[in-house]
Amino acid sequence: MKLVEKVKQNFTMMSLLLIPVAIGINLVGGAIAMALKLPIYLDCIGTILTAVLAGPWVAVVAGALSSVVATITIDPISLPFGLVQIAIALMAGYLANKGLFETVLKTIISGVILAVTAAVVASPIVAYLFGGVTSAGSAFIVGYLLATGKELLNSVFTAQIITDSADKILSSLVVFAVVRSMPERFKIKFRG
Amino acid sequence: MALVELKDLSFKYQLADEFALKRINLKIEEGDFYAIVGANGSGKSSLCYAIRGFIPHFHRGDFSGEVLVADQSNSQRKLGEIGLDVGFVFQNPFSQISGVAMNVYEEVSFGLENLGVAKEMIAHRVEEIMTLLEIEHLRQRNPYNLSGGEQQKVAIASVMVMEPRILILDEPTSQLDPVGTEQVFKAIELMKNRGMTIILVEHKMELISYFANKVAVLKNGELLLDGPIQDVFTSPVFAHSQIKPPVYVEVNSELKKHFDYCCEEVLTHEQCTALLHSLKQRSAIEK
Amino acid sequence: MVCLLTFYEQKRSWFADLNPITKLYFVGVMFLIPFLTDNLLILTSYFLLILALAYSSKIFNRFCNTLTRIILPLLILLFIMQSLLYPGGEKIICQIWFMSVKQEGVIFASTIGLRLLIVIGSILVFLITTHPKDMIMALEQKGVPSAIGYIVLSTMQIIPHMEMMSKRILDAQKSRGVEVEGNIWVRAKAYLPVVVPLILSSIAQLENKVMALECRAFNAPVKKTSMVDFTLTGADRFVRIIVILILVAAVVGRVASLWL
Numbered sequence: 001m002k003l004v005e006k007v008k009q010n011f012t013m014m015s016l017l018l019i020p021v022a023i024g025i026n027l028v029g030g031a032i033a034m035a036l037k038l039p040i041y042l043d044c045i046g047t048i049l050t051a052v053l054a055g056p057w058v059a060v061v062a063g064a065l066s067s068v069v070a071t072i073t074i075d076p077i078s079l080p081f082g083l084v085q086i087a088i089a090l091m092a093g094y095l096a097n098k099g100l101f102e103t104v105l106k107t108i109i110s111g112v113i114l115a116v117t118a119a120v121v122a123s124p125i126v127a128y129l130f131g132g133v134t135s136a137g138s139a140f141i142v143g144y145l146l147a148t149g150k151e152l153l154n155s156v157f158t159a160q161i162i163t164d165s166a167d168k169i170l171s172s173l174v175v176f177a178v179v180r181s182m183p184e185r186f187k188i189k190f191r192g
Numbered sequence: 193m194a195l196v197e198l199k200d201l202s203f204k205y206q207l208a209d210e211f212a213l214k215r216i217n218l219k220i221e222e223g224d225f226y227a228i229v230g231a232n233g234s235g236k237s238s239l240c241y242a243i244r245g246f247i248p249h250f251h252r253g254d255f256s257g258e259v260l261v262a263d264q265s266n267s268q269r270k271l272g273e274i275g276l277d278v279g280f281v282f283q284n285p286f287s288q289i290s291g292v293a294m295n296v297y298e299e300v301s302f303g304l305e306n307l308g309v310a311k312e313m314i315a316h317r318v319e320e321i322m323t324l325l326e327i328e329h330l331r332q333r334n335p336y337n338l339s340g341g342e343q344q345k346v347a348i349a350s351v352m353v354m355e356p357r358i359l360i361l362d363e364p365t366s367q368l369d370p371v372g373t374e375q376v377f378k379a380i381e382l383m384k385n386r387g388m389t390i391i392l393v394e395h396k397m398e399l400i401s402y403f404a405n406k407v408a409v410l411k412n413g414e415l416l417l418d419g420p421i422q423d424v425f426t427s428p429v430f431a432h433s434q435i436k437p438p439v440y441v442e443v444n445s446e447l448k449k450h451f452d453y454c455c456e457e458v459l460t461h462e463q464c465t466a467l468l469h470s471l472k473q474r475s476a477i478e479k
Numbered sequence: 480m481v482c483l484l485t486f487y488e489q490k491r492s493w494f495a496d497l498n499p500i501t502k503l504y505f506v507g508v509m510f511l512i513p514f515l516t517d518n519l520l521i522l523t524s525y526f527l528l529i530l531a532l533a534y535s536s537k538i539f540n541r542f543c544n545t546l547t548r549i550i551l552p553l554l555i556l557l558f559i560m561q562s563l564l565y566p567g568g569e570k571i572i573c574q575i576w577f578m579s580v581k582q583e584g585v586i587f588a589s590t591i592g593l594r595l596l597i598v599i600g601s602i603l604v605f606l607i608t609t610h611p612k613d614m615i616m617a618l619e620q621k622g623v624p625s626a627i628g629y630i631v632l633s634t635m636q637i638i639p640h641m642e643m644m645s646k647r648i649l650d651a652q653k654s655r656g657v658e659v660e661g662n663i664w665v666r667a668k669a670y671l672p673v674v675v676p677l678i679l680s681s682i683a684q685l686e687n688k689v690m691a692l693e694c695r696a697f698n699a700p701v702k703k704t705s706m707v708d709f710t711l712t713g714a715d716r717f718v719r720i721i722v723i724l725i726l727v728a729a730v731v732g733r734v735a736s737l738w739l
Contacts (some may be wrong), residue, residue: 013689013698016626020291020634024641025674032645032673036659036666049678069634072611073484075549076602078490131591133557146564170670177671178678182724185207189686246690259715272699280694287687290695291633301706303694308701351694430614 014189015054021063022046023069026085029174039137040167043070046119047085048092048114049175054099054190056093063089080125087121088114107176111169118168119160127156138163193263194222195358195389196243203238203247212238213247214413215257220391222357222405225384227400227421228393230410236393239410240360242266243391245274258349262357267329279356283363285343289335296320296338296346297331303354321353325379341372345379346433352383358390359383377403397438401425401459409433422457440464447471482637487542492536493607493714496684499617501715502605503573508722509601512729513594516736519586529600538607546596546603554592561588613633617709624702641677649673 025046033042047066051059063085070078091114095101100110126134130154133139138159145155179187202217213235220226228236237414245266248255259266261277282288293299300322304314322328327345330338335346339451344364352359361380365373377399384390384403400407401421408418409430416433417424424430425437426445437443444458444467451471458464510531513522533542565584572580573655615628652672653659659669692698 013693014685016630017685017692018682019630020637021678021685022636023630023634024681025678027638028641028645028677029674031672032677033640034648035645035649036669036673038663038666038670042670045674045678061627061630065630065634069492069631071602072486072606072631073635073638076599076606077549077553079602129591130553130595131557131561131588133553133560136552139556140559143560143564144716146560146566149566151566170667174671174674174678174737177675179684181675182682185205186686188206190533235629242692244694246693250690250693272692272696275694275696280690282691284684284687287684290692291636292612292629298706303696305704305706306696306699306701308699308704311704311706314704314706336636347691354696387526 007191011058012190015050018050018054018060018190019062019065022050022059022065023066025049026054026066028072029115029171040163040170042167042171044085044088044114044116044118044168045116048091048171049178051092052096052175052179053087053187055148056090056097059089059093060086060129080129081122083125084121087117091117101172101176101179104173104176105170111172112165114172115161115164115168118164119157120163123157123160126151126160194219194260194390195222195224196477197258197260197264198239199258199260201242201259202254203242203252203256205251206253208253210413211254212413218408218415219459220358220389222389223387224406225390225392225404227404227407228391228410229268229395229397229400229407229433229435230416233412234410234434234471235413236410237362238413239408240280240362240391243358244278244280244360245269245271276354277357279351279354279359281347281351281359281361281364283366285340285347285367287348288341289343293335295332296327296335299335299346300350300353303350307354308440317353317355318381321349324382327347327388339372340368341375342370344372344376348376348379348383348474358391359391360393362393363395366395395435397436398461399442401438401440402461408442409435421459425459484635485611486541486603487610488541488607489610490537490608492538492608494532494536494604497718498709498711498715499609500621501542501613501711501718502609503614504719504722506601506605508726509597511643512726513597515729515733517590519589519593522597525597526593526600529597529604533600533604533607536604536608538604541607542600542603545607546600549603550595550599553595557592558585558588561585561591585736592599616705616707619703620705620709629697637681641681644680645677646671648676652699 021130023046026043029042029045033040043066047059047063050062062113064082067078067082067085092110095113100106100113114174126132132142132146132155141159141162142152142155145158146152196219198216198218201213202211203213205210216239228239230236238247241251242259243261243266245261246268247253255267261269261274266274290299290302293302297318300315300318303315306336307316322331325345325348327342329350330342330346335343338346348359348361348364364380365376368376368469372398380392380403392400392404400431404421406419407421407424409416409424411433417427417429425441430437438459438462440458440460442463447467451474453471458467506634509525513525530539533539561579562580562584565581565587570582570667572582572585574580612632615623615632619625619628649659652669657672658665660666
């Protein structure tokens with residue numbers, strides 16, 4: 001029963017209300033990236049932040065609901081990528097627990113680990129549900145790799161790693177900056 | 193029996209160095225319009241949180257003493273139970289919007305829906321409160337698109353519709369423009385006329401002297417003075433409060449230095465004007 | 480005007496008037512059946528079914544516009560990429576310049592493409608005919624925790640507000656000298672000064688929000704009053720049965736094709 005107790009403890013009102021903000025950041029963060037013409041999605045910032053502040057379980061809910069909200073408001077294609085959000089939530093929670101968001105260097109390492117996690121989970125979805133295509137940029141890379149004779153899943157994975165690295169490293173750095181600027185009296189309110 | 197009683201209440205927030213509230217003893221009777229005044233950081237909001245139970249149930253820290261609402265100790269009741277007796281309106285109109293209502297009507301109904309009140313009863317009570325507070329014309333509007341004053345009126349309605357015994361308002365107009373302030377104070381007047389027990393934290397002293405019958409003055413977490421407003425504002429101790437009394441009180445004390453008249457109660461605009469008139473007439477007669 | 484981000488269009492039709500859960504039955508089945516077959520004809524008929532549904536629900540225009548906007552770029556890229564570069568493709572249909580269009584690639588792209596159209600299409604039909612609040616309330620009646628419904632609805636109201644805030648912060652930072660034009664490093668450096676204040680200001684309000692919600696009996700341990708009635712009509716029962724029959728038929732068809 002210990003795990004259930006632990007999970008329940010994390011869901012205080014503060015962490016519950018953090019979720020809409022996290023989802024908002026996931027969706028709006030991507031819009032800001034577009035406004036600045038950055039070629040990356042940045043749709044996991046809220047999820048990672050929630051994992052660091054309130055633990056993996058709250059982050060899982062945040063990530064899952066994030067793709068639900070994205071599906072019903074802007075892009076139904078987001079739905080299957082909920083699995084990626086959940087994986088990121090769990091991994092970020094684990095990394096935060098081990099103190100891997102405490103310095104800039106450790107944060108960058110976390111970003112790399114999260115990029116690999118995302119790529120591993122996303123690649124089968126992109127390859128078998130979307131035939132290897134999610135955006136023009138990555139499709140170009142995938143196409144190039146296919147032309148050199150690589151298999152679909154392999155090519156997709158390589159393309160995902162390339163795009164996800166920049167994405168997740170920047171996302172992790174944003175989370176690091178936010179957590180560092182946040183007064184301690186706020187941070188204690190999120191943990192159960 | 194007092195409706196609210198604070199006994200030796202002390203509280204220090206979890207990561208703070210100083211105590212926010214130091215040995216507060218206060219009684220609030222049913223029907224009182226109690227103002228809480230003091231300099232910034234003197235503990236006014238903390239006092240309100242303690243009456244509502246947010247201290248110690250939501251804000252953790254060192255808590256000692258007792259807070260009794262309707263003869264029941266807050267420490268022994270759940271936050272939700274205390275909420276049935278005590279309504280609370282906050283400073284920031286925006287953060288009080290539920291976020292799930294499509295229009296003002298739904299916003300006001302929100303609290304009653306959460307309480308599981310029957311549909312017909314909800315409709316009846318929402319209509320009544322919206323009529324009373326004169327916000328029926330806002331019923332289809334999106335709460336996010338209202339002005340600050342309108343949002344606060346909606347917040348007051350949303351809390352009042354749940355029929356608490358006490359209404360606490362923590363600086364409800366500090367983020368509003370003069371128009372919004374006036375709207376909110378009209379609403380507060382309507383609540384007062386209904387016989388509601390009201391606790392109001394405010395800086396606008398002239399409005400306090402108009403509405404309140406009692407006032408508590410806080411300084412550095414301690415209760416400096418409390419009691420009927422005439423007694424408090426004219427007390428010599430008030431000079432230590434770090435805040436100014438209503439301007440009419442100051443006018444009165446200045447005038448007393450130059451004219452000889454006995455203990456006029458001058459707390460409101462009307463009383464001050466009346467005093468000046470009577471002094472002017474006296475001067476005319478004496479000439 | 481309601482500041483809600485949604486695909487919903489208010490048009491009454493037999494489908495729109497169904498209970499949201501019934502509509503979800505339909506979506507659920509449309510998620511499963513495209514993956515039970517590889518037959519392009521069957522897949523095409525599934526998609527035509529969805530088109531017919533969109534037409535009879537009077538949302539045809541909006542449906543087609545939105546579906547095109549969402550999927551067409553993807554489909555084009557998919558076809559180009561897979562027909563030309565499908566690994567191991569040998570049967571050549573035709574030559575374009577120096578590239579050869581491979582049949583396996585075209586078939587693969589068509590299968591994936593149709594499946595996407597069916598899945599995304601069915602979600603869209605649901606979203607265009609169902610108000611988000613109705614969907615959430617129906618789910619809550621079925622036992623989904625009300626906290627989830629609260630989160631989804633309040634997020635949908637927060638997002639337009641956050642977007643407006645982000646524009647304001649971007650302008651404020653620009654006037655403070657943050658560069659937003661230039662090479663990619665310059666633009667990437669501009670990201671933090673916009674996103675971090677946005678997050679911090681949104682979180683700063685949380686404490687007040689928790690207390691304010693508590694003052695509206697948000698945590699009351701009673702069953703919340705439902706303002707809308709969701710009783711099932713005959714149409715609901717009919718549609719649910721039909722939809723389940725379709726699923727069963729698809730499963731049987733698949734099992735049968737594996738055996739033969």
